[in-house]
Amino acid sequence: MNSASQLRKRTLHMNVAQLLSKKRHGGELTDAEISLLIQGYCDGRVADYQMSALAMAICLQGMTPREVATLTKAMLESGERLPRESSDRRGRPRVDKHSTGGLGDKISLVLAPLLAACDVDVPMISGRGLGLTGGTLDKLESAAGFRSDLTIQQMDAQLQQLGTFIAGASEKIAPADRRLYALRDVTGTVDSVALITASILSKKLAANLDALVMDVKVGSGAFMQRMDDAVELSQSLVRVGAGAGLPTSVLITDMDQPLGETLGNAMEFNEAVEVLSGEGPPAVRELTVELAANLLCQVNVTPDRDTAMDLLSRKLDDGSARQRFEEMIRAQGGSWTKPLKIAPEFSKIDAHCDGYISRFDCRVLGQCVVDIGGGRRQLGDTIDHSVGIRVHARVGQRVNKGDRLLTLHCHREPATDYSSALRGAIEIVDVPVECRPLIIQRIDSLSTTYR
Missing domain, CATH: 3.90.1170.30 (Pyrimidine nucleoside phosphorylase-like, C-terminal domain)
Incomplete structure (x- = not known):
């Protein structure tokens, strides 16, 4: 390395250290500074330990709405986007759902094939477990051979064939988030509104969606344990999504008890299959149908929520959704017996x-x-x-x-x-207890509506 290159490397290292200190003391990073950090992280000039320090500073000090929007954009632009032409050519709306994570949450395994059975494209880019909650990819990989590492070309081809896939963010889709996501899990920086917002929306914007619905969980089994925090996150997601041209709505849902009857990857996979077969725990079916109905209404597939819920219920009960799920598992290399084997x-x-x-x-x-x-x-x-x-x-x-x-x-x-x-x-x-409703609040703009 020549002297000029060494000087540039030392200068960047000093700049990064200064930016980390600035955020650690509550300063507001400029758009250029955020871009420098994200671009530097992707090309190796900003080390993992430095990005871990930034994540901790953001977790402690927060970010302004402008900073969150800029961070989301920088993480989106660190990679490529999923092509849109296949959905447009077939005249199919493209939607997705994301959950902030909760104990026993296997909704995505049901919702993606269910909506695909309703002639809606669902390109679902998911993650692995963070903290105490299991990840969608971990659950799906309970099926031997299931591959979540699809290329953009494979994602697009499967979307054309089946109307859905569930895969991890590849190195080409929001690569900055892919690396930062893994760091957050092991550095205690999961429950940051700014980082959660940027992580979710950078991947969802890369999918070129027409609409997104968020399941923001609140309670002892969620990252957001207080209602105020759940509302703050919901409003951040709606604000940043709308600002980036992605209509985003939110259901705030109860996580003071596990969702469904199972905790653990293969057990939750089996439970999802039960729901796809028209059976399974009522709460899992109810929440799946509510979230999916929200999306069908957003993209005008159905005229109202009641019509949407009737359509979705039929697709669960007549086996259409389960068939699409089985096709998706096979298309991504998975094989499975019914049900998957679990520990004794x-x-x-x-x-x-x-x-x-x-x-x-x-x-x-x-x-x-x-x-x-x-x-x-x-x-x-x-x-x-x-x-x-x-x-x-x-x-x-x-x-x-x-x-x-x-x-x-x-x-x-x-x-x-x-x-x-x-x-x-x-x-x-000793005395009877009233259970909190599963769906606590709906937010479809920066004004709120209550159930």
């Missing part, structure tokens, strides 16, 4: 008294799944897709002493004895 029952948690279920400590449940191998403690960890927890009770349910509450599925003795922790994660009280 290891321990059972029963009610210690009569009463009503008043709350779940979802953090304890999620941590248990991670610790028995169902999630990642650090980047590069291998996941055991077969382990997990079956949830036999719901908030508000009346239980008697000895009734089954949880079943832990794993292959060996966990490093920690989780029996007492899991028992303590479910609170039982």
Whole structure:
């Protein structure tokens, strides 16, 4: 390396350090400074440890709406976009849904093939598990051979053939987010409104969508545990999406208890197949249909929500959605038996008294799944897709002493004895408990509407 190159490298390193310090002390980064950091990260001039420091500074100090919009744009422009011509040529609207992540959330596995069965294109670019919540790709990879690493050309071809794919962001689609996403999981910087907004929308904008619906979860099993934080994130997503030309709506949904009856990748895959077969837990079906109906109305496939929900219910009950799911799995190299094999029952948690279920400590449940191998403690960890927890009770349910509450599925003795922790994660009280509604609030602009 010649002296001029060494000087440029030292100058950039000094500039990056100054920008990190600026954000750490609450300063506002300019558009050019944000672009320098993202471009430098993509071409290797900004190191992982420096980007980790930036993520932590953003997590602690936040970003202004302008900074978030600029960060989203810079991450989008770090890669390519999915071609739009195939959807336009066939006259099909292109939509997608994204969730901020919650315990037991397997909605994407149902929603993508369901909408594709309604003649709507769904190019779903998804992620892996962050923190205590499982990732859509991890669940799908429970099916042996399933490939999430599709090229842009393969994505477009499958969209033309089946109307949907579920894949990871390739090196060519928002590569800055792909790398930063992995860092956030292992550096404690997941729950940042600015980083969540930029991460989600950079990938969704790259898909050239006509509409996006967001499932923002709030509660003990979500990244947003307070309603104020969930509303802040929702408004950020709607604002930045609209500013970038992508109509974005939000459903804020309850995550004070697991969604559905299973936690763990293969178990959630099986549960999604049940819903696709017209069965499965009512809450999973209800939320899937609500989110999908929102999208059908946004792109004028149906005239109103009731008509949309009727159409979606028929596609679940007549097997059309499940058939599309099976075709998608096969197209992406997956093979699976019905149902996927799961780890054996290891321990059972029963009610210690009569009463009503008043709350779940979802953090304890999620941590248990991670610790028995169902999630990642650090980047590069291998996941055991077969382990997990079956949830036999719901908030508000009346239980008697000895009734089954949880079943832990794993292959060996966990490093920690989780029996007492899991028992303590479910609170039982003497008086009836009113359950919070699954859908708490709808936001389709910077004004809000309530259910």
